[in-house]
Amino acid sequence: MDWLELSDAEWTAIRLSLRVATVAMVCSLPFALGVAMLLARGRFWGKTVLNGIIHMPLILPPVVTGFLLLLLFGRRGPIGAFLADNFGLVFSFRWTGAALASAVMAFPLMVRSIRLSIEVVDRKLEDAATTLGAGPIWVFFTITLPLILPGIIAGMILAFAKAMGEFGATITFVSNIPGETQTLSSAIYTFTQVPGGDAGAMRLTIISIVISMAALMLSEFLASLAAKRTVAA
């Protein structure tokens, strides 16, 4: 069973993938919540345009998204230069860049899931909370947020899964540097490019199946837990 033994480089790729996906999921959550709220409830000029931009990564070839990220967030890109100079936050050829790329790719899935759950919230319940003395912020945190929790969880898991599997935009934006930007997907790709890399590719493939399965089961469990608390009265 020697071939099941993981090398250090493979462990690094797995840990990196988990870290990238987790950071991508957590950091994009507040933005996704805000945008979903805006799209579900807001009435403003340019809503269709915003909706289109949010969904772009879903439709564009991932290489195009990666290239655009390189232009915008690269060392010399307008946003990348600003963030590097003022906050010391560098994306290009760093794991942070991999997280950014997967977050952008997963963003539409998360927004969509949360937006749908906001749209089914009964506004009458929010009105009722207002008449009981709750201001808009309280209404959001005590009524809206608990009611859309299943949608948020589903969106987070979807985003996590998408981030784990993200390949095209990541490799375009931050390349394939072992220990820094070589995620599970890039590592498998590398293995398939070298002679005798089949065993390594297989090992990592099994690992990704296990992680994906675990994430799916966890999401089902959390969603059923949340649904139990929010049976419509």
Place this chain on the structure above:
Amino acid sequence: MSLVVEAHHRLGGFSIDAAFTSNGGITALFGRSGSGKTSLINIIAGLMRPDGGRVVLDGDIIADSQRRIFTPVHRRRFGYVFQEARLFPHLSVSSNLAYGRWFAGRSGKAADMERVVEMLGIGHLLERNPSALSGGERQRVAIGRALLAAPRLLLMDEPLAALDDARKAEILPYLERLRDDAGIPIVYVSHSVSEVARLAQRVVVLEDGRVKASGAAAEVLSTPAAALATGRREAGVLLEGVVETHDATHDLTTVRVGERLIRVPKIEAPQGHALRLHIAARDVMLATVRPEGISALNVLEGTIVNLTAGEDGSVEVRVDCGGATIAARITTFSRDALQLSQGKPVHAIIKSVAIDH
């Protein structure tokens, strides 16, 4: 306590232009569906912002379009009980009850919780989930939740409309206790005569967004304007009476109205308790001689005050029976056959079981 409401608002082809005042107790906004009752109560609550108007409670200006004052809903402290209970599905009954209390701050005390829970009889439901409650139970919890937010005014939008008769009968006594014990002024929207007759001290009749009549419940509900709002079937008179005696063997209660005694199905109320009886005009018969061998228990002597011809060959006859005016709807055929005219002595016959309390 005094409440002044003025509102004008245009909603597509429908417009509201209404004003009324209240001096405490229960004020009923009464009218058919589509008459603007719910819009008006939403304007009071602040859930709807009218084109113009004002809401003043005890001299405190809550909203005034001319002075550009508009207190947001959550700062008005007006409790609102909706037609559907609108309990929060993710919170238990006790958390639902406590929700508004938390925002009421100092004014909500622990003792209030016990008192309200006891008054509404919901002590055994506290740990449950709203989805596990019956319609009547939900509505009681919703009433408790609104009360525990320590409201200055309680708004109720047809709180019983979604319930069947048995559930209504279950909640009505709680509403009466609320009116008599809690001391919070209530604006009560309804299209049911029997509910309004039983609960309200003042009635504002709305039709097409306009106030058709307003005043003391007994007066307003006995005028023809109320007939417009209720539809002819329920039109009649509302009589103020006092419980005189109970007849336990036949499950009857005798109520004194003016100089007359009227027997009605048993009412759970002590002797001397004031109440109102609603007698629909279609349930009253007239006779020129005292009938004998008749099952109806109430035969009241009186004289005809006036006759009003309806549109469909019916006539509404008002009979003064010693201080109590009773309306009877009869056909023009009967009017001619009995030669009824103003000042003629007649007997009004009312079946006990037809009387709403």
